[in-house]
Amino acid sequence: MVNIELDPETKACLLEILARGKITRDELIKxxxxxxxxxxxxxxxxxQRRGGHPEHLLEDAPPGLSERANRKQKREQQG
Incomplete structure (x- = not known):
């Protein structure tokens, strides 16, 4: 439990919010x-949101695949 000292204006606003929203202090503050x-x-x-670096994505990729000419050649072989 935490006790908070509120000035009269803030306390009045809090009471109004609680009354209009029909909620408890806990439901408002938490x-x-x-x-x-x-x-x-x-x-x-x-x-980080997607789970980090893929660990095995290019595990079986041939060396130099990041080079444009090698990627183009690989695509031509596949299609």
Whole structure:
């Protein structure tokens, strides 16, 4: 349990929010605290969100495949 001292104006706003929304203080404050906490965390890169580098993607690829001429030759052989 955390006790917070609010000035009269803020306390009145809180009571109005609770009355209009028909919610408890916990229902109002918990999501706000969680959201703020998450906003303080560094954002994940797209690579992190997708699970990191693929480990076995090019495992069987021939050497030099990243060269344009080699990729073109490989595509021609396949199609």
């Amino acid at each position: 999501p706000l605290v969680k959201e703020h906490c998450l906003s303080l965390q560094p954002r994940q890169t797209i690579l």
